[in-house]
Amino acid sequence: MEFPTGYVTALDAMNRHVNSARPDAPVQVERPRRALLAPTRQAAAGVLHRLADRIQPRPVPSTPRCS
Template identity: 85%
Template sequence: MELPTGYITALDVMNRHVNSARPNAPVQVEHPRRALLAPTRQATALALRRLADRIQPRPLPGTPRCS
């Protein structure tokens, strides 16, 4: 055995897999996790939206618009 940690992990995963198929297998409630990067993503989206509004091409003044 060169990697006893891998052997122990493999046995643990195999036992979980085999025992999960039983009708009386223990059930763990899965709680929804809060996204860790949500505030960062919102700040980035806001900054990109403001940048897009700032560099968005505008029609030249005095040119007729199609309606």
């Protein structure tokens, strides 16, 4: 064994990986993160919607045809 530290580290990593799949493995609860940019995103979306409504081409008015 030239690198005993690497061997020990590899065994530890392997044991953690194998044991993590067990039903009684410790579980870390994932907490939802606070949306930091939500108000900014909503404001930008509102501006872009208003801009799109102004830029959108209007339908050509239909001209009455003589029959």
